[in-house]
Amino acid sequence: QVDPDDALLIARLPAGGAVTIPSAFPVLLSIAPDPDGDLMLRGTASVSIHTHNLPYAPGTPLRLFKAEHGGDFFDITERTSSGSYRVRGSGGEFSEFMIVADVRPTATKVLDKFSKLSGLLSTHQSSIDSTLHGALTTLLASAQADYNTNGFAAAIEALAEFDATIKKATGGEIPDAWRPRGDLTNVAGQLRAVSGTLRYSLSLLANNL
DSSP states (O other), X not given: OOOTTOHHHHTTSOTTSOEEOOTTOOOEEEOOOOTTSOOOEEXXXXXXXXXXXXXXXXXXXXXXXXXXXXXXXXXXXXXXXXXXXXXXXXXXXOOEEEEEEEXXXXXXXXXXXXXXXXXXXXXXXXXXXXXXXXXXXXXXXXXXXXXXXXXXXXXXXXXXXXXXXXXXXXXXXXXXXXXXXXXXXXHHHHHHHHHHHHHHHHHHHHTTO
């Protein structure tokens, strides 16, 4: 349990005060395997949180955020539902997780996620097979262009193909494994996770939520 007014924790959330920790569920979940163990993650890990402390309603601002241990939190939400509140997201590594209230405009979140996805592709270009990187860059550009013309469904479709292209790739084409000792970067998992949460945000726009 954390203090929702903890200045150090708040500083790890997006700036501007639009993202807050709900006082009804001020919980930080840390999943941290033994750094000296043999555990290895390939692909993506799905994380779901279910709590009766928070209510669910269509259009709820509650979201699942994730951070590298001690780092900045960012939105990884892929699905929300009732019961009382359920949320699911994914990632390419184990981390810290919190449910927060994010009242930023959905369009702002979409642009942030497009930027994060583009940044990941650029940062890890040298470790991705050139043909695969070109295909992913083209699909991302297509999704961005569709979004810019309010073609939300087409953008979602392009990102689904983006995800499927990564899923079909081999470890020799794109790094797809993570270990707690920190010697491997799961590029495939990170890209698929951001693509997934971006599709979720685009679906909200498509449905005027």
